[in-house]
Structure formats: structure tokens, C-alpha cells
Amino acid sequence: MSKGAILIARNNGNIDYVKQSVFLAKRIQHYLEIPVSIITDSEEYLKLNFDYTVFDQIISIPYNETANTRAYNDGTLFYKTADFKNDIRHEVYNLTPYNETLLLDTDYIIANDLLSSCFNSNNDLMLFKSSEDVAKVRNEKEFDYVSDYSIEFYWATVVFFRKTQQNEIFFDLISHIYKNWKHYTRIYQIDSPLFRNDFAFSIAIHIMNGFQKGNFAQPLPGKHLYTTDRDILWNLKDDKMLFLVEKKNYLGEYTAIKTIGQNIHVMNKFSLEREIDRVNNE
């Protein structure tokens, strides 16, 4: 059985997902000891600017524009609006060269070997369902359900899957949901028209479970810890990360929080890139 990790990098002019992918690939190799492949529309940029040999395979996809845009915060006082190219994740089932794939967002920073146990698990599909905000000052209920009246929320940030007939149907279903997103936002009472993989994966899991609670998707090992883009990654060294997390009711002020040996979803991509540059220049 071939196994490996897959990262998706589609730059948007403001955020360098290719840079993040190279950085994360090295950490995956270090902590999980598995090969890493990249799906990218920027192969030339990758080869010209980075050590692309870190990747097992480079899977090139055509560059295209998107109408999907969103605001990306850099702490509580600054944001940029940029393209949000998130419409390829459902195609990973067909694009991955591996029988067992760990699909990760490029801003999910690996700092331990916990996820390597996925490959020894009997579960063919695993995602995070429960999560914890490192800052502990925000409403975490928004990640319990897709919306207040809707279905349970699953994170598409990290997905482990095997190539099975059921998972093929699952990814085809996500593709269908993506193509009919407007319809699904209505019937699942999703307020924003913005396509989100977390929502599409959650809807597909709900359907695969027969529109009930079920065990089609199992939880990944560990807990999904995250910082939002209103927090700042201040320092990253080996398995240690120092964050400045948003202080409640004090706009522009932060609290320092240190993590050791924890995988963290670092949603502030600007601060992540600053840290990657600093680490690379050391």
C-alpha cells in the first residue's frame, strides 16, 4: 500500500501557498516520515524558487482565476482581500498518487508524529470534528455546527482517506455539492455564499451517514487545535510555537501563548509566512 501526504498550493498574489507547502513538507517528512506530493498551478514558480526535491511528486494543474474572494486578517487590525482558490480539494481522490493519503492544509503546522497512526488505523476516512481554539476567548460553538440550525461541523483541514469505493462516492458527492453550492447553502441553512470545504465535507458526511448521526467518518487522532487569522504566529522553532492571541475586548492587544509539540492550524497566513522566511534565513 503506497502512502503519503498531499498538499495543495495555488497562489493568489497575496499568499504564497507554495512557500508554505515546501516548509510543511519538510516538517511532515521529519515528524511523520512519509513522502509528500504537491498539487499546484505554479510548478514553474516552485522549481525556480524552492527546493522542489522535497516533493515525491509534483502534480500540475492548470492556473485559473476565481470569483471566490475573502478577507484574510493579519491580527486584529489589518486585513487584505484576496482570491480564495479552494475548489480542487474534492478532486484529490483522483489526483493523489497514494492508496493511503493524508491531505493537509498548508497552514496546518505539524509538530509531532500523532498523525502517523492514521496509516495503522482500520478507519478509511478520518477528519477532525471536535476542535479547540488556542486563544480560548472566542465563541467555539461556531465550529460545532455548520450553522445554528444545521448539521455537525467537520474540519476539512486534515483528511486521511484510503482509496475505497465508499470514499470515491464520498469525494464524488463533494464534487456534486461544489457544483450545486447555491442549492446546498439554502437547504443546509448556510448564511454565506462563499464555498467552504469544511461545509461541503460536513454535508457529504451527513449524507453518507444517511442524514443521521453515524460513523462514516471517524475522528483523527489528537485534537484539532487552531489559532484564527486574528492571532499572530510570533515565533516558530522546531516543535515550539509562540502565538500572540487576540485579547477579548481589547482591540489590537494580544496575549502570548506558547505551545510545545502540538500540531496547530495557523490561520494567519501572513504571520506564518513571516516566520517561514525568518526560519529559512537563520
Added chain:
Amino acid sequence: MSRGIAVLAQNLDSVDYVEQACILAMSLHATNPNSRISIITNDIVPEDYISLFDKVIPIPFGDSAKDSEWKIENRWKIYHASPYEETLVLDTDMLILQDISFWWEFLSQYELYFTSKVLTYRGEAVTSDYYRKTFTANKLPNLYTGAHYFKKTKFSREFYNWMEIITQNWELFYGKFAKENYPGRPSMDVTAAITAKILDCESEITNNKTSFPSFTHMKSQIQNWSNPKSSWQDCVGTYITRNCEIKIGNHLQTGILHYTEDSFVTDTIINRYRLLLNV
């Protein structure tokens, strides 16, 4: 041992509880074809629906709820009126959405059984005591009479005798056992809980470790919503297929659905059941 469902229905000017009982009977026959259900009522059961019922039974001992708004004064009579040795009592505003025949094996281990754990439409256990402050404040057993079971035994009869006494003297008993968050009107759930306390029999009549028998309780404030509205139907949609499978907010409903809002019963739902069962 004869087994069956009993439902007590007394119409109000504004609510046709007999019609609700008829829809409940249709839902039973759609999912449990060999089951029996009897209706206890003094109202007229429409001709089209009579064949759904095993027996149509007049309310015994006269109508004790003639002048009552909530019509619960006759509820204790179900024990005496039921034609079955083992009875599952249901509220009229319920639908049976799956085969529940296996419940009987579980229930027959008890003489009397009340669920103490109900579910949201998402299949989660209800944890909120929004509508049950009296129970929390007075440390009453968290019993739900909406769906409960009894076997005709000495113990069950004693329990129901106490239910009768408390129903007829509810202010006295509620004043003693439910003085915190005192309910302004009689409630069968509170009455059953006080009875259980008097007889000190909670562990013999409920089991909060089992996931069934239970029901989905569609009261708006206990659905784990951050922003509930007064009617749950203003928050989530209902879909019913031609096979009478029901989804609420895209969640397929199973077990027993306690829809609680009379406006839930629409012509669409009635006609789907009538078509399915050729009624």
C-alpha cells in the same frame, strides 16, 4: 400477553386531538404493520380512520376534564381503560417513524417504564432544563410521560392510583413536592415524578443509560440552538417523502417524533400517510 399502544384524545375547539391520534395510528401502521393501537376518547373518530384502531374506548368514570383547558385530568384513567396487558402510552402529537417492535422485549423487563432521556432532532440527548426548572429545583425524577409503558400489575396500579390522587389534588401535592418553580397548572410529567418520589421507585421505572425507548422532543428551546425562536418550525424545515420518511432540518427522523406544535400537522402530511396506507 397482549400488547398495544393506547392514546387518550380529547378535542378542544382549537385543536383536533382525535385527528392527531389518527395520524399517529397511521404512522404506527406504516412502520409496524402488525401492531395494535386503541384510542380512548368521547369524541367522534372519523369513519375513514376507525379501522386504524383496535378498539375505540370511551373515557371511563365520566369526563373529569369537562371544564379544563389542558384536559389532563383523565390521563390517569388510561391504566384502567387500556385493553392490553402491556401498554405503551403515547401522546397524540407523536409519530412513530421506525419499527419499534423490539422495544417490547426491553420494556417487558419492567412493570412500569418512563423515559428520562429525550433527544433533539439532531439525535443528541437533551441536556437543557429550560422547560423543566421545577424538576431541577425540587430534585424530582426527570420522567417523561409522553411515551411510557406499563404492565398491569399491583405495583403499576398503585402508581396510577397515586397519579389519580395527585391529579385530583394537584395544588396540595405540588405545594409540598414542587414548591420551587411551582407550576401554575397540573402536568402529567410533574405528577409522575412526584409519584415516583413518594413511592421511592425511580430506579425501578426508568433507566437513563439506555438510548431507547425514547423520543425526539421538538420543543424549540431544547434543540441546542444559540438563537431559538418560539416555534421550532420557524428554525428548520420539514420534508416528508412518499414513503412517509420525515426529515427535519435535513436530519432523518427515527424512533418516535414528538412534534409538540399542532400546526405541524398539515394536509401534506395527512395525505402522504393516507396515500401510503390507502386510508
